Each structure stands twice: as C-alpha cells, then as structure tokens.
Amino acid sequence: MQRTPIAGRGAAVLDAVVERFILTGDPVGSTRVARLLPERVSSATVRNVMAELEHLGYLEQPHTSAGRKPTRRGYRRYVESLFAQGSYASVDPQPLRSLLQEEPAEIQELLRRACKLLAELSELVGVVSAPPLADTVFQHIDFVPLEGGRVLAIVVARSGQVKNRVVTLREPMSQEQLDRAAHYLVRRFAGRSLRQVARRVAELLTEASLRLAGIEQQAISLGASSLGGDLDETEVMIEGTTSLVTRPEFEAREDLLAVLEIIEQPAELVPALSQEADGDRTRVLIGSEPLPAALGGCSLIMATYGSGGQVLGSVAVLGPTRLPYARAIAVVEAVAVATSALITELGI
Amino acid sequence: MQRTPIAGRGAAVLDAVVERFILTGDPVGSTRVARLLPERVSSATVRNVMAELEHLGYLEQPHTSAGRKPTRRGYRRYVESLFAQGSYASVDPQPLRSLLQEEPAEIQELLRRACKLLAELSELVGVVSAPPLADTVFQHIDFVPLEGGRVLAIVVARSGQVKNRVVTLREPMSQEQLDRAAHYLVRRFAGRSLRQVARRVAELLTEASLRLAGIEQQAISLGASSLGGDLDETEVMIEGTTSLVTRPEFEAREDLLAVLEIIEQPAELVPALSQEADGDRTRVLIGSEPLPAALGGCSLIMATYGSGGQVLGSVAVLGPTRLPYARAIAVVEAVAVATSALITELGI
DNA sequence: ATTAGCACTCTCCCCCGCGGAGTGCTAAGC
DNA sequence: GCTTAGCACTCCGCGGGGGAGAGTGCTAAT
Incomplete structure (x- = not known):
C-alpha cells in the first residue's frame, strides 16, 4: 500500500487542501481540513499530516503561521489522482x-x-x-495572374483550408497556360497530403529539365514555388x-x-x-x-x-x-x- | 483676439498643464507651471489663471489642494491648437x-x-x-467541388484578398461545368468592384430564368450564392x-x-x-x-x-x-x- | 494687473498596536 | 503508537494617529 509516497489519510488531506485552495485562493488551515475530511479527526492530527506533506514537498507555507497551499508537486499529484479515479465532471x-x-x-x-x-x-x-498545412490533403490549386509577371497561387486543402502565395514567374505565362498547369497538378497530385506533394514536386523539379515537356515542366516549377517553405508552420x-x-x-x-x-x-x-x-x-x-x-x-x-x-x-x-x-x-x-x-x- | 474663449496667457498655461500632465500623470501645480512658461510670472498669477481655466471647464482638480489636470475639453482644445500650429513631431x-x-x-x-x-x-x-470586400476589385473566381454536392467558392480580389464560401448546389455539376461557370463570371465581370458584381449578378438572377441558357444560368446562380451576404462587413x-x-x-x-x-x-x-x-x-x-x-x-x-x-x-x-x-x-x-x-x- | 505672504486643506506614508488565524510542541488518553 | 486537548508563539492584516509635503485661495501691498 506504500507504493506512492503518500497514501490513505495523507492523500485525503492533500486533496482537501488542493481543492479548498483552488476554490478560495487562501492558504488552508488544519481546522478547516479537519472539517473537510470524511473521517472524523482532530485538527492536531491534521497538523501532523500536513507537516509531513510539507516535508515531502507537496505543500508549502507562505509564511509561518499561515495555512498551507499546494506546491507544483502537490498539484501534479492531485491531478494524477483525478486521472486515476477517472471521475471528473461531465460537460453540458x-x-x-x-x-x-x-x-x-x-x-x-x-x-x-x-x-x-x-x-x-x-x-x-x-x-x-x-x-500544419503539410498534414492536409491536396485538393485543388489555382493560379491567378497579377501585374508585373507575378502570380497568386491558391492552394486548397480538402478541409477547406486555403493558402495563398505570390510567385514571381521567370517567363510570362498566359491565363490559359496557368490553367493548364493547375489542371495538371490537380490531376496528378490531388488526394495526397501537401507534404507528400511538396516533396514529390521538389524531386521532379530536379529531374524535370531532363524528362518533362513544356507545360509539365512549367506546372512542376509553379507547384514547387507555391508549396515551398512554411508548410509545417503551426x-x-x-x-x-x-x-x-x-x-x-x-x-x-x-x-x-x-x-x-x-x-x-x-x-x-x-x-x-x-x-x-x-x-x-x-x-x-x-x-x-x-x-x-x-x-x-x-x-x-x-x-x-x-x-x-x-x-x-x-x-x-x-x-x-x-x-x-x-x-x-x-x-x-x-x-x-x-x-x-x-x-x-x-x-x- | 478673443475668438476662442481663452487666449494668450490662458492658452499658454493650459498647454503647459496638458503637456506636463501627459508627461508625468500627476496633477500639475501653479509653481511648476510658472517655471514652465516662457514668460516670467509668479505662481500666484498662474493660480489666478488656472482658477479661471477651471471655471471655464478646461481644467479640474482631483481634490482641493492638489494640482490641476485637463478635462476632456482641455485635451480637445490642446489638440486643436496642435493642429492649428501644425507642427508636430516627425517620424523616423x-x-x-x-x-x-x-x-x-x-x-x-x-x-x-x-x-x-x-x-x-x-x-x-x-x-x-x-x-470591406465590397470595395475591392473582382479579379477571379474559382469553384472547387467538395463532398455532398457542396462547392467551395473562392473569390479573389485584385488586392490579393481572398474570400471563401461554401455553396450547396441544387443539382450536381461536374468539375468541367464549374470551370466553365467560373470562366464565364471572370470574363464578364472582372475589373468591377465586388459590390457592383454582386448587384449585377443579383439582378441577372431574377431575369436569368427567362433569357439565359444553361451554363450562363448556372454561372449566375453560383455567383449570386458566392457573393451574397456579408460583403460590407469591416x-x-x-x-x-x-x-x-x-x-x-x-x-x-x-x-x-x-x-x-x-x-x-x-x-x-x-x-x-x-x-x-x-x-x-x-x-x-x-x-x-x-x-x-x-x-x-x-x-x-x-x-x-x-x-x-x-x-x-x-x-x-x-x-x-x-x-x-x-x-x-x-x-x-x-x-x-x-x-x-x-x-x-x-x-x- | 501682479505678487508676496499666509493660513488652510488634503493626501500620502510611516508607524504602532491589536486581533485573528494558524502553527508546533508537549503531555495526556485510548 | 497513534490521536488529541491545551498552550505559547508567530506573523499577517487592518485601522488609527501624526507629521511632512504639496498646493490652494485669499488678502494686502506694489
């Protein structure tokens, strides 16, 4: 029965102190605890127990001749006993x-x-x-041309989460080309997590110049710019x-x-x-x-x-x-x- | 010279009190003001002036025998004099x-x-x-199909501002149909303010069933759902x-x-x-x-x-x-x- | 009109003393 | 050996008293 450093009455006293302190915010004295305990004990007994609990580091006194309040350790032990008994309030x-x-x-x-x-x-x-966006599922991407050869990339996750990023093109692209690139990316990658898509696109980008033709290459390049960076930000x-x-x-x-x-x-x-x-x-x-x-x-x-x-x-x-x-x-x-x-x- | 209720020395005293009070937060006494004024006057004189300023509602005393602090009216007058002389600090x-x-x-x-x-x-x-979104310029719209006959509408303003809204379709549409609808809306309305677009689309919606053919009708209907509502929210x-x-x-x-x-x-x-x-x-x-x-x-x-x-x-x-x-x-x-x-x- | 002088007011702060709450200890009881 | 009544002691918090300081309004003189 002595598995935990404190047990039986000690635990009861600790719980009483913690709960009372949580309620009022004032240090709790021995007489109050005595009244709070189910068992009928005198304040003197409680005092002994409390002194020991203080010694063990569960309680502390703001000053001599004040009541006790829980230490972090006391709270910790109280919370663990909450979990152990598993019965906390229910929620409306x-x-x-x-x-x-x-x-x-x-x-x-x-x-x-x-x-x-x-x-x-x-x-x-x-x-x-x-x-993090990286954990969401790639559903859709769209490119909207802005002035000055810049493009607004809109990445949509299946969750409805949307990420925007402005990308600067190396060479100009028409709206139609942008649409084709977007379609290509969606067709090829939709359903995977953004993290996977980003990784795959980055891989392809390094090989792309060798094997892929015009529009695909552009699509991959755009995709890489749109998905690079802060996907893991929370x-x-x-x-x-x-x-x-x-x-x-x-x-x-x-x-x-x-x-x-x-x-x-x-x-x-x-x-x-x-x-x-x-x-x-x-x-x-x-x-x-x-x-x-x-x-x-x-x-x-x-x-x-x-x-x-x-x-x-x-x-x-x-x-x-x-x-x-x-x-x-x-x-x-x-x-x-x-x-x-x-x-x-x-x-x- | 008596256009404003106070002038000359009165104004100087008021300004001194306001500035000093802003600086320290403590009520300002007559001796301090006397020292602060460019003109060499005694504290007694200042006391007389301050008494009058209090009477006029520019200053107040927290209690007898404390210094004075500005009232709202006092601040107001101070700020107006700031604007009048037009010289306030410059910013890095x-x-x-x-x-x-x-x-x-x-x-x-x-x-x-x-x-x-x-x-x-x-x-x-x-x-x-x-x-408000209503004041931004319509640049692009895009529809992304979700599960259950719902569609995510993404409206892009030229500013790069993006608004999302989930729309429920009355009858299912394919990705291709959605794209066509989006293109139609962009071709027809891009460049106008969202407010104008919203109004025009709403108008068209009432006439649409009469005059417009399939895809146009769908586009208008989608547009109306996507742009209705809280565009004016700030x-x-x-x-x-x-x-x-x-x-x-x-x-x-x-x-x-x-x-x-x-x-x-x-x-x-x-x-x-x-x-x-x-x-x-x-x-x-x-x-x-x-x-x-x-x-x-x-x-x-x-x-x-x-x-x-x-x-x-x-x-x-x-x-x-x-x-x-x-x-x-x-x-x-x-x-x-x-x-x-x-x-x-x-x-x- | 301005100012020196003065009596008065009010706040702030420090100090003191007291009551209350709580402790630790000791000695007695079960 | 654990529990408890009793007691002396400690310390915080609070309210009152008193003095210092700052500032005022008024009066009388310049």
Whole structure:
C-alpha cells in the first residue's frame, strides 16, 4: 500500500487542501481540513499530516503561521489522482452541439469556434493549434495572374483550408497556360497530403529539365514555388484572455503582462502544444518545462484532436496554476472529442 | 483676439498643464507651471489663471489642494491648437520603409504590418480597419467541388484578398461545368468592384430564368450564392495591447478589463472608425460619442488610407486619454500616407 | 494687473498596536 | 503508537494617529 509516497489519510488531506485552495485562493488551515475530511479527526492530527506533506514537498507555507497551499508537486499529484479515479465532471452537451450546428466553410472556422467554446466553458483561456498545412490533403490549386509577371497561387486543402502565395514567374505565362498547369497538378497530385506533394514536386523539379515537356515542366516549377517553405508552420489561436484579468493571482502587473505577451505571440506555445501531443492522453502541464518561462504561474491542460488515428492538432485551456482541474479536464476532453468527430465527418 | 474663449496667457498655461500632465500623470501645480512658461510670472498669477481655466471647464482638480489636470475639453482644445500650429513631431522614416520592404501577398498582410507599426511607433494600441470586400476589385473566381454536392467558392480580389464560401448546389455539376461557370463570371465581370458584381449578378438572377441558357444560368446562380451576404462587413485588427497593461491609468481592474474586452471584440470600434472617416483630416476622439462607452478614459487618433481618392479604411491608435498626442498624430499620419502609397502601387 | 505672504486643506506614508488565524510542541488518553 | 486537548508563539492584516509635503485661495501691498 506504500507504493506512492503518500497514501490513505495523507492523500485525503492533500486533496482537501488542493481543492479548498483552488476554490478560495487562501492558504488552508488544519481546522478547516479537519472539517473537510470524511473521517472524523482532530485538527492536531491534521497538523501532523500536513507537516509531513510539507516535508515531502507537496505543500508549502507562505509564511509561518499561515495555512498551507499546494506546491507544483502537490498539484501534479492531485491531478494524477483525478486521472486515476477517472471521475471528473461531465460537460453540458448543448454547447458542443452548437459547435456542430451550421457547417463551417473551412477548418479554421471550426477551430475558432472550438477555441471560443473552450474559453467559455472553462472560464479560462482557450488555445487551439491548427493542423500544419503539410498534414492536409491536396485538393485543388489555382493560379491567378497579377501585374508585373507575378502570380497568386491558391492552394486548397480538402478541409477547406486555403493558402495563398505570390510567385514571381521567370517567363510570362498566359491565363490559359496557368490553367493548364493547375489542371495538371490537380490531376496528378490531388488526394495526397501537401507534404507528400511538396516533396514529390521538389524531386521532379530536379529531374524535370531532363524528362518533362513544356507545360509539365512549367506546372512542376509553379507547384514547387507555391508549396515551398512554411508548410509545417503551426497556427495557434487564443480566445478568452479577458477572463484572466479579474483573477486575483494576476494582481501583480508583471504576471499579467507575461501572460498577455504570450497571447500576442501565441507561437510561443507551439513547443508545449506539440511536444506533448502523443496519442490520446490528456496532459496537464503545471507551470514548467515545455511552457514558456513567463508562464511559471500557469497550467495548461491539453488534448489532441485528429481524424482516423492521425493527430492533427491540440485543444487546450490555459489558466493560473490554481484552476479547477476537474472541470478543465472535462471541458478539454469533450471539446477534443467533438472536434475530432466533426473533422472526421467533414474530411481534412 | 478673443475668438476662442481663452487666449494668450490662458492658452499658454493650459498647454503647459496638458503637456506636463501627459508627461508625468500627476496633477500639475501653479509653481511648476510658472517655471514652465516662457514668460516670467509668479505662481500666484498662474493660480489666478488656472482658477479661471477651471471655471471655464478646461481644467479640474482631483481634490482641493492638489494640482490641476485637463478635462476632456482641455485635451480637445490642446489638440486643436496642435493642429492649428501644425507642427508636430516627425517620424523616423526607417520603419516605414520596412513596411514597403518585401511585398505582401495580400492586402491583409500589408495592413497587419501597418497595424504593428502603429503600435510600435506610438507605444499604444494599433488599430486598422480593412476595406470591406465590397470595395475591392473582382479579379477571379474559382469553384472547387467538395463532398455532398457542396462547392467551395473562392473569390479573389485584385488586392490579393481572398474570400471563401461554401455553396450547396441544387443539382450536381461536374468539375468541367464549374470551370466553365467560373470562366464565364471572370470574363464578364472582372475589373468591377465586388459590390457592383454582386448587384449585377443579383439582378441577372431574377431575369436569368427567362433569357439565359444553361451554363450562363448556372454561372449566375453560383455567383449570386458566392457573393451574397456579408460583403460590407469591416474587419478590424488590433496590435500592441500589452502596452496598456503597464500604464498607471489602467491600474483599476475594471478599466483595463473594459479595454481588453474591446480588443476581443474589435468590431465595436467600427462605428468610431467609419463614421468619422471623411476625407483626409486626421481625427482625434477623446473618450466620447462614437467610441464605445467602456472607453470613456481613452482617446482614438485616426486617419484614413485609400487609393485614387477613394477612402478604403482607417488606421488609428488607441490609448488612455493621457497620451502623447503630438507623437501619436504624427505616427498615424505617417502610417496612413505610407499605407495609401503602397496600396496604390499594388492595386486594390 | 501682479505678487508676496499666509493660513488652510488634503493626501500620502510611516508607524504602532491589536486581533485573528494558524502553527508546533508537549503531555495526556485510548 | 497513534490521536488529541491545551498552550505559547508567530506573523499577517487592518485601522488609527501624526507629521511632512504639496498646493490652494485669499488678502494686502506694489
């Protein structure tokens, strides 16, 4: 029974402290914990237990003669016990259905809604990473001539995601030639992932001068220019920043500033969101490692969404370390499931 | 000489108070003003003048025996005198050139950069309203078939702006038919504004069943579905929120919250940005009327950008009422001019 | 009209002392 | 040996008091 460093009463006390602290934000004293425990014990007993928990690094005191609050380690252990018992709150399915309501034109729109939903349901900051374009399926390409020998390339993924890029031609091409090139690319490559298409086109380009004839060569060249580069870039969207402002833990100006800066540079969350994105486990990052240093006082709860076994991106909520984990986890998982379902249905 | 309610020494004192208050944020006392004035006067004299300025509604006292700070009216009068003497700071042309540096693929990208520039140069919040799609020139349209008899319509403006919409077909069409329809629309309507195209297509749709043959009818119908609706919607982008957080005037939680809420709903600024957008005068709104009520403590400095005499949108900075107007005005005007120039060059 | 002088007002800040909450320890009880 | 009642101690937070400083309005003199 001693597998975990703490067990039985110790665990109960820790959970009580964490939950109470999450609720009120004030350090929790021994008498309060004694009242909170199901078992009838005296505050003195609780004090002994708490002293030990502090020694083990699960609790800390802001100062002598204040109550205790959880350390990161304490939160971690609490969250793990949440997962272990597997029973966290359930989420009202109504808003999730509204996510599915009217069909979004593109996946971006769908993800934006999911992000708002995360923020609203959790009353925290919603974070969603979009699938890198490289992972979407090539459906269509179109070239629109601009002035000055430049061409606007429009790449359409099956998900409805659209990418534009301006390409400069080495020699002028007519609208008809452009159309033929586009048709050629679609005929030949539609249905593969953009990553595959980009790789293949790049390969062909090196051989092209030898074996391919006029229009094909032009098509390949155009395709290479249109698909080169930033296909792997991950877009991150964020909603619900305002909910943080009123939080007492961000009373210190600098802390709030740090979070808001992240929000202006959401890309800083990419490492945290993708590095941890394996399989279907919900992850909880408690103010450390893959999170930017400025978010020391924050936690991120994330899950992945995808289609047909492939992970496409992450949904997450971000908030102060002192956040209602049970609810947050439930919200994140519910949104992840709904998003996956919708994407699978619409195709990616 | 008594055209304005105040003149001569009164004006000098008011300007001194406003400038000093903008600089430090503390109410300004009579001795300080006396030192600031070019003319050598005693603090007692200044006191008399200040008492009168307060009576006229240009200054106010936070409490007896504090210095004075400007009222809205005071700011207004100060700003007008700035315009009257017409000499405000000049702006470092270097960053503006970087705006023109590498050519943006679409106008949205250009405006985003302009917005960031506004924020950086002014150290306030940058605000830019994009031209409504209706005002852009129709260049190209393309239809991509999706599953389930739905079609993704991609409308391209000459500016490079792209709009997507999913359209549901009443009867299935082949890729070839879709291409023919797209070609028809481009041949017939390219070069007109989207607003004109939308109107014309809608007109034709009502007559179409009588006079037009198969493919034309289909094309018109598709065009109408693709262009209907929200063409007049104005997109507003915002950058540099974080610069407000550290500002002492937003120490009160609620004030900061109000501003951040606006930033999550930038559309609330549309009335202020468009209602005031006539001609080429730079406008200064000081925490009132067309601004949302929550921005009572803020000012907006805005100018319009455009091409060939046509106003396309606005660039602006937003900050607390106590902001460095001379600099802000200079920045806004410089960015407006640069943006107009670039848009004119690239075509809209 | 301007200014020196003066009494008055109000804020800000520091300091002090107190009550309350919570702890750790000890000794007694089961 | 674990639990618990009792107790002394610590430390934060809060409200009041007092002084310094900044600024004002008024009056009287120039």
